[in-house]
Amino acid sequence: MFKPLEMKEKEKASRSDESPKPREIKRRLKAVKKIRRKKRLEPEEVELPLQVAIIGGGAAGMEAASVLAAHRCPVSLFEARSELAVNVKNKYKIFPDFSDAGQLVQTMVKALDHPLITVHKDTEIVEIIQEPDAYILLDNKGVSHTVPAVLLASGYEPFDAKRKEELGFGIYDGVINSLQLETMLKEHKVVNSLGEEPKRVVFLQCVGSRDEKVGNHYCSKICCVTAVKQAIEVKRQQPDTEVYVFYMDLRLWGQGYEELYRQSQEEYNVHFVRGRISEAASTFDGRIQVKAEDTLLGQPLKMTTDLLVLMIGMEASPGTRKLGKACGLEGPYGFVRSKSVHLEDNLSEQEGFFLAGSCKRPMHIAEAVNDGRSAALEIIKFLRR
Amino acid sequence: MTTKKHYWNEYQKEIADDKYFYERSCIRQTFFPGSETAFLRMIKEELGKDILDVENQHTCTGIGFYTDIVPLETTMTIVARLLSLMTEAGYENYVPSCVTSFGVFSEIVDLWEHQPSMLAKARKILYDTTGRTFELPKNIAHPSDIIYKFREELKEKMRYRLVNRFTGKPLRVVEHIGCHYAKIFPNKGVGKAEFPHVLAGMIESWGGEVVDYPERRHCCGFGFRQYVVRANRGYSVANTKKKFESMQPYEPDFVVANCPGCTMFMDKWQYTIAEMEHKTYDKNGFGIPVLTYEEMAGLLLGYDPWELGLQLHQVQSERLLDKLGIPYNPNEKYKSVSGKILPNPEKPQYLRV
Amino acid sequence: MGNLYDLLREDVRFEEALHSCMNCGICTAICPAAEFYDYDPRKIVDTIQRRNEDEIEALLRSETIWYCGQCLSCKTRCPRGNIPAVLIAILRSVSQRMGYFVESEKGLQQFAVSKKVAQTILDIGYCVHPDTMKYEMHTEQGPVWKWYTENIEEIAPRFGANYHGEGPGALRSIRKDTMEEINKIFEATGGKELMRKVETGAKNKTNIRNDEDLFNLVYNRNTSKE
Numbered sequence: 001m002f003k004p005l006e007m008k009e010k011e012k013a014s015r016s017d018e019s020p021k022p023r024e025i026k027r028r029l030k031a032v033k034k035i036r037r038k039k040r041l042e043p044e045e046v047e048l049p050l051q052v053a054i055i056g057g058g059a060a061g062m063e064a065a066s067v068l069a070a071h072r073c074p075v076s077l078f079e080a081r082s083e084l085a086v087n088v089k090n091k092y093k094i095f096p097d098f099s100d101a102g103q104l105v106q107t108m109v110k111a112l113d114h115p116l117i118t119v120h121k122d123t124e125i126v127e128i129i130q131e132p133d134a135y136i137l138l139d140n141k142g143v144s145h146t147v148p149a150v151l152l153a154s155g156y157e158p159f160d161a162k163r164k165e166e167l168g169f170g171i172y173d174g175v176i177n178s179l180q181l182e183t184m185l186k187e188h189k190v191v192n193s194l195g196e197e198p199k200r201v202v203f204l205q206c207v208g209s210r211d212e213k214v215g216n217h218y219c220s221k222i223c224c225v226t227a228v229k230q231a232i233e234v235k236r237q238q239p240d241t242e243v244y245v246f247y248m249d250l251r252l253w254g255q256g257y258e259e260l261y262r263q264s265q266e267e268y269n270v271h272f273v274r275g276r277i278s279e280a281a282s283t284f285d286g287r288i289q290v291k292a293e294d295t296l297l298g299q300p301l302k303m304t305t306d307l308l309v310l311m312i313g314m315e316a317s318p319g320t321r322k323l324g325k326a327c328g329l330e331g332p333y334g335f336v337r338s339k340s341v342h343l344e345d346n347l348s349e350q351e352g353f354f355l356a357g358s359c360k361r362p363m364h365i366a367e368a369v370n371d372g373r374s375a376a377l378e379i380i381k382f383l384r385r
Numbered sequence: 386m387t388t389k390k391h392y393w394n395e396y397q398k399e400i401a402d403d404k405y406f407y408e409r410s411c412i413r414q415t416f417f418p419g420s421e422t423a424f425l426r427m428i429k430e431e432l433g434k435d436i437l438d439v440e441n442q443h444t445c446t447g448i449g450f451y452t453d454i455v456p457l458e459t460t461m462t463i464v465a466r467l468l469s470l471m472t473e474a475g476y477e478n479y480v481p482s483c484v485t486s487f488g489v490f491s492e493i494v495d496l497w498e499h500q501p502s503m504l505a506k507a508r509k510i511l512y513d514t515t516g517r518t519f520e521l522p523k524n525i526a527h528p529s530d531i532i533y534k535f536r537e538e539l540k541e542k543m544r545y546r547l548v549n550r551f552t553g554k555p556l557r558v559v560e561h562i563g564c565h566y567a568k569i570f571p572n573k574g575v576g577k578a579e580f581p582h583v584l585a586g587m588i589e590s591w592g593g594e595v596v597d598y599p600e601r602r603h604c605c606g607f608g609f610r611q612y613v614v615r616a617n618r619g620y621s622v623a624n625t626k627k628k629f630e631s632m633q634p635y636e637p638d639f640v641v642a643n644c645p646g647c648t649m650f651m652d653k654w655q656y657t658i659a660e661m662e663h664k665t666y667d668k669n670g671f672g673i674p675v676l677t678y679e680e681m682a683g684l685l686l687g688y689d690p691w692e693l694g695l696q697l698h699q700v701q702s703e704r705l706l707d708k709l710g711i712p713y714n715p716n717e718k719y720k721s722v723s724g725k726i727l728p729n730p731e732k733p734q735y736l737r738v
Numbered sequence: 739m740g741n742l743y744d745l746l747r748e749d750v751r752f753e754e755a756l757h758s759c760m761n762c763g764i765c766t767a768i769c770p771a772a773e774f775y776d777y778d779p780r781k782i783v784d785t786i787q788r789r790n791e792d793e794i795e796a797l798l799r800s801e802t803i804w805y806c807g808q809c810l811s812c813k814t815r816c817p818r819g820n821i822p823a824v825l826i827a828i829l830r831s832v833s834q835r836m837g838y839f840v841e842s843e844k845g846l847q848q849f850a851v852s853k854k855v856a857q858t859i860l861d862i863g864y865c866v867h868p869d870t871m872k873y874e875m876h877t878e879q880g881p882v883w884k885w886y887t888e889n890i891e892e893i894a895p896r897f898g899a900n901y902h903g904e905g906p907g908a909l910r911s912i913r914k915d916t917m918e919e920i921n922k923i924f925e926a927t928g929g930k931e932l933m934r935k936v937e938t939g940a941k942n943k944t945n946i947r948n949d950e951d952l953f954n955l956v957y958n959r960n961t962s963k964e
Contacts, residue, residue, distance in 0.1 A: 165577070165579035209759075210818055212818055213819075248761075275762070275767065279767075281599035291768055292767045295761055295766075300773060411867065412865075414909050418899035418908035419899075422897055422899070440905050443920060446859055447865065451808040452851045453830040453834070453851075454856045457749075459924055463923055485807075496751075503750060511923070514922040565807040567814075580815045608809070609849075612805070613851055613855060616960035617954075620807065630879065654878070694896075697882060699881075699883070699888055719885075721892035727885070731886035
């Protein structure tokens with residue numbers, strides 16, 4: 001999709017041009033430098049007369065926007081959906097401290113209320129053309145935007161559990177995914193397929209992750225702590241419900257995560273079984289029968305539960321896959337590839353093209369926010385070079 | 386309980402549409418010879434297709450292979466010989482009647498694709514021992530795949546539907562897929578491994594209702610060496626028992642299977658369980674009839690039940706035939722080919738016949 | 739001489755059958771043999787992965803490797819793409835070739851398998867045939883089967899079968915030249931050698947020289963409490 005310099009005349013004509021042309025951008029950048037030197041201004045004292053484009057209105061994209069604006073860099077934020085931060089909005093409470101996801105989103109959205117930030121919702125970037133010193137973005141409404149730098153923050157989408165047919169998601173009503181459970185918890189209505197309070201809830205880890213059969217060898221990082229959190233939340237709302245978590249490993253690497261696990265066992269009596277459920281089937285009375293091995297006992301087990309919650313992993317979003325491929329930055333599993341994970345993780349192989357957030361790999365919200373912030377600073381460095 | 390359909394019935398594997406080379410199944414010939422005859426008749430007469438049944442074919446050694454008494458290289462070369470029969474007859478589409486054979490062929494062809502040195506070896510040994518050469522098949526399809534593919538065309542010719550004529554409701558059918566049909570290579574089975582559609586498609590097309598139950602995917606328990614050796618047979622019957630216990634509350638009208646072994650076991654073990662434990666899984670003590678897909682299709686097409694070979698089943702099918710509205714002459718059931726009335730089989734002690 | 743692990747690895751199927759195991763237990767979860775026997779495919783895969791010679795040898799001599807029913811349900815589900823059932827087949831192959839199979843009751847049953855299945859292939863070109871499924875050996879087949887096999891010449895033709903006949907058709911007699919080719923293939927590929935090894939090994943272990951007596955012993959004996 002990175003098209004060569006010459007565009008077809010027809011294409012040029014069909015696009016409405018609100019933003020400056022590439023040559024104009026080059027000129028303006030040069031002019032900015034000249035003004036600085038002449039007036040002996042520090043770089044940060046000069047307002048950049050050019051917009052930076054951010055593709056993706058999630059945690060990383062929003063944070064990058066507000067940091068760029070604070071550094072007097074105008075920003076155009078493009079979000080394909082009608083709402084910002086849908087992936088965060090879909091959550092109820094966030095680990096490890098049970099902060100409210102809705103409030104978090106509100107705070108981040110509020111920060112976008114800034115004269116230098118323009119938010120374009122329902123706007124998908126469908127094409128990116130690379131020019132020297134500039135990128136031309138074409139959106140789904142036919143408008144083109146010419147910018148000196150682009151930040152790709154197009155994020156992830158949750159794994160579609162229907163692809164694991166043997167687990168019965170989308171087939172049996174008693175099988176739900178972790179996002180559906182978040183909604184149930186938010187509404188304080190955790191129910192089984194018959195609409196009743198479940199006597200038992202079973203969580204299954206690693207659905208769509210660590211699984212050659214669906215093509216995702218990687219670990220999605222945050223599902224372990226999410227299950228522990230949700231297990232506690234279920235027990236808080238329904239203390240009489242039995243809760244089981246079926247896992248292969250418990251990856252509780254973050255601050256407070258291991259303590260949450262311990263709390264779930266000591267205060268809430270959540271049961272942990274080391275075994276990966278192989279299949280789920282509906283019983284005659286509408287409950288769900290699962291088969292696993294308790295590997296610590298070395299014996300197969302079968303269990304009937306009212307609700308089976310699938311801890312779904314994170315995959316590259318359709319936007320990430322499409323744009324990553326088009327820009328020649330496609331990494332493993334459709335995520336995008338940064339220049340180097342150690343010291344250049346916000347840069348890409350294309351100069352002026354930056355990356356932030358879960359379009360690169362699974363991350364939790366705090367990490368995506370940090371990544372957006374650091375990408376913003378890289379962009380500022382780049383523009384003021 | 387609600388079930389919804391997703392990817393599996395959208396997934397179609399490639400099934401050749403004519404010029405088939407038929408390989409007979411040891412178990413199907415032994416227990417359900419009428420099914421093979423019916424299949425050939427359906428393909429030739431009902432569908433007007435070309436299917437070749439050569440005389441000098443033989444076992445693929447599948448059961449020997451899975452009982453680990455026949456080495457891989459032997460099975461591989463025997464498979465090569467069968468393919469050479471196909472090649473010399475000028476055919477490219479291999480149709481093994483047995484599901485184990487289907488699995489064996491899929492495995493060997495896959496091995497040859499990943500390890501060309503093994504293919505070279507097979508060619509060499511076959512040539513050195515028999516002077517034969519062979520080509521890889523263009524397509525390998527199980528006969529049930531073919532019936533599935535042409536289920537609508539066959540439906541046009543069917544006189545009957547899978548409907549209970551007493552109640553007007555669709556018959557409730559348990560479909561059982563042989564393990565080696567889709568578990569080895571899910572991509573080689575219509576609908577893949579979790580919700581195979583090859584039999585479900587037939588049932589739905591022909592008016593019946595597919596029954597889902599918790600142990601639907603469970604092995605019937607053949608287990609190869611677990612049945613062949615009498616000392617191990619407990620394993621085999623235990624597996625089938627598990628399936629029937631699971632399907633019992635759903636009150637299926639009959640069971641259909643695409644693997645001849647599964648059909649035989651699910652039929653005969655009901656007898657064994659009835660005699661040992663005085664238990665049957667239907668309401669009346671007759672057991673649940675278990676049919677091959679050829680018998681199911683053949684009955685709906687109006688083929689005579691006794692020519693199809695239903696009298697060889699231990700669990701009797703008359704009550705099912707009544708539900709289907711298919712007429713049959715009880716006097717013809719135990720006759721010989723010359724019309725002589727043979728003494729009837731003995732009756733089991735517990736299973737009603 | 740190489741060790742047992744290397745011997746397993748020499749099998750052309752090994753590479754596909756074992757990549758690496760993370761001990762998730764999905765195979766054991768779905769394994770019918772694990773339901774009914776004291777059997778755990780995960781543990782077997784883990785043992786091989788550990789490459790411990792003593793443990794592998796113990797496995798080759800054990801009852802354990804003979805419980806698998808080769809349904810391949812494990813293959814469908816393993817998230818690392820391993821195939822426990824094929825590892826079992828490789829273990830059984832090595833166990834027979836090395837002679838370890840005689841140390842277990844279930845392993846010795848291979849003598850019966852050789853007679854009942856492999857010999858049948860060499861004699862008549864079928865794995866299974868009504869002639870080798872006599873009711874007395876298979877009472878679980880029921881009285882209808884008894885009736886059928888006692889009258890098969892008169893009944894089979896009703897279904898279009900060509901019992902013992904020439905030409906194509908179900909249950910036909912397979913041509914002599916075809917049988918010769920099958921036998922040649924078995925000889926050239928080590929098929930007959932395996933049968934010989936199994937039969938000699940079983941006879942030496944049990945000291946029973948008479949085929950029928952040995953067959954009846956291993957065919958019927960089930961003393962395992964598992």
